[in-house]
Amino acid sequence: MRARILFATLTGNNEDVADVIIAEFQRLGVETIKEDITNVEALDLNPTTQDILVTVVYTFDLGTLADEAIDFYEDLPDVDLAGVVYGVAGSGDVYYGQDYGTAVDILEQQFTKTQGIQGAPGVKVNLRPDAQATIELEQFTQALVKQAQRI
Template structure:
């Protein structure tokens, strides 16, 4: 089984989240590719059993500008049979816009006919020990959903 994790990060928090998810997947024996969103073509997800996106939310609910091509292309894919999960860091300071990109990417995966393997994870700022536990459960659910 293999997974592809795509992250967008300004502060490094989402790269940290991607690294944690990657480490957890590897503990399950999953082969993992981890790439930065501006360096990733959405169709690379077609080769993965599990697809994960770790986006940040900019300002008042905006998606990462460097990931707009990826986002637009993601919605056009047919990811039937693929398992997806979305986990991201944000700042609760933004209230209703806190981690909005996590939900928007989740909807894009649904548009692409992927199957949600784990509930969306929204982390306030950098991941702490309790978030690592949450991401381990997130990863466990993805692997279980993928049937391995």
Template sequence: MLTAHVVYATMTGNNEEVANIVCDSLTNLNVKVTESEISQTDVTEFAKADILVVCAYTYDEGAMPEEGLDFYDDLQEMDLTGKVYGVAGSGDRFYGEYFNVTVDRFDEAFKKAGATTGAAKVKIDLEPYEEDIEHLNEFAKGLVETASK
């Protein structure tokens, strides 16, 4: 059975909701899922799963969640060869060019750590709506398909 660890950082609750949707979708695909808040998660524990997911917000003009900075730094130092990852996040289009750049930064951190992209990044404006939920379900499906190969 595949295992997944979904980590989230949230200020408004939107990214916890994104993480919950991903977890439910993965569970429905017969994946054993662990979910945790980013500041309560050690990267070494996170790296024990087959599928690794980060759901994090971007605030102000491209700032990453302060509670996730250590996790982000540690992630880049890991060897995640053979792991499949995905990144999703909620942000605010109001910030224009800075919209959800944390998703891009975590995507780069996973690549630096040698992990394999399992699904295209998902960027959500504010809270997840029906269309976003469909994207997140496809995201989870892509992660499982990639990890199953």
């Protein structure tokens, strides 16, 4: 089984989130690839190159998607991810109240247009992964793997 993790980060928090997910994938014996989302064209995604696709994006400003992920986001509805399990995680800051972690919601909504299979509800991390967020990210990763095993 192969997982591809795409991340966007300014502060390093989302790379930390991605690394927690990767560590759990590796513990579960899943081959993983980690890439900066700016280096990936959504239109080049091929369902045969990964079983699981995870995006880790941060929420910017007042609830907007990270600039690094906008091109990916805009092209995503034109991608056929039939048979691919997807999941979205990302950091935010609870200081922003209702705008906290909205990038996760925004990207999850866009993934519904790809025919991919949502493997787990999105995970929002306040700033960087603490002990509780690490547990949630590990459970998220386990759910993705279980869903991919069903296919």
